[in-house]
Amino acid sequence: MKFLVVLAALLSSSSAFVSQPKPAGVSTQLHAEMSESLPFLTRPEKLKGWVGDVGFDPFNLSEYMDMKWLRESEIKHGRSAMLATVGFVAQQYVTIPGYEHVDDSNLAPSVVGVSAMLQIVFWMGVLEFWTNKGNVTMETMFLDPAREPGNLGFDPMGLGKGKSEAEMNDLKLKEIMNGRLAMFAIGGMIHHNWVTGEPLF
Template sequence: MKTAILACLLSSAAAFAPAQKSAKTSALNAEMSKSIPFLTAPKNTAGWVGDVGFDPLGFSDYFDMKWLRESEIKHSRAAMLASLGFMVQQFVTLPGMPDVDDSMLAPAAVGPSPMLQIFFGLGVLEFWSNNGKVTIENMFSDSSRVPGNFGFDPLGMAKGKSAEAMADMELKEIKNGRLAMCAIGGMMAHNIVTGEPLF
């Protein structure tokens, strides 16, 4: 009986002993995301310009980060142009084009020809920018290729810049692009919901 009681006491005391560290506890010590504090920071976005730990769906775990960054930059640039065009076209009409106050009606007003020119023109640009490679697997087969850098700098803004200055310019482009993606979505939603021009 005394032996059984002693064994019970020793086993209950073992429950209060410090647990051995294992690989399972490392997840609890993981760095948390800056943008979503209740999620762990994505490991594959670290070191990229503009990283704030925002990848709630874990895209960076399944896709090449170069491809993801290229996609973000292209969508950002398109959104910046779209946001500007959405506002400007309410005040400026190109020669030979009908005057349209409602930006959402512009494609129907100008007809299919200009829209097809844009579609095929951008298709050729995409084909050229990817050197004819259109899949994720071989898009960055050239390891020296930098996402979003197509050598287009007519104003020479990148000449003579240090690595820190270039990183600062890239950060500004990413931030403005992210804002523009939200902005064009908001402008289109406003137009659809209210049925009125932006201004």
């Protein structure tokens, strides 16, 4: 604990020596649009026009990284988190044939073993490579300007057919908001089990 306090003090004092870019003018700062989610910060310009924008970019990542890549990352993490939350709850009540049942999801990786966990990593890597036609870096993922972040062309139920742009944006917003909630949820579920040492339910 003492180490963390000292580290925090060093980091906060070192920020005094970091040069900050000077504002273009006082009037710009006075009339800057404030963030909806963080009203004490100015609204990040590059977030405007993106579905789900509430002006949340406290580390200013949108200024230094490709917004398409950031949106793709958010959508993929949200989708993974939504699946993870369902899996976290289901494994407490469902046992895969041939495996030992465990109530604590944090113990599941040790029960199934390293081989099963590495299979997940390997096949997700193959899927990532295949869906992006080998373009998996930030610099190459969106070489095709027509490629839309998160759109893998997978719509077996036809939910996107015949929808207007406004209706599609509504569906996208629902997916993004549910994904954001699921990212918080899975983090809370995992930490619940760590802290209490007991199953989720």
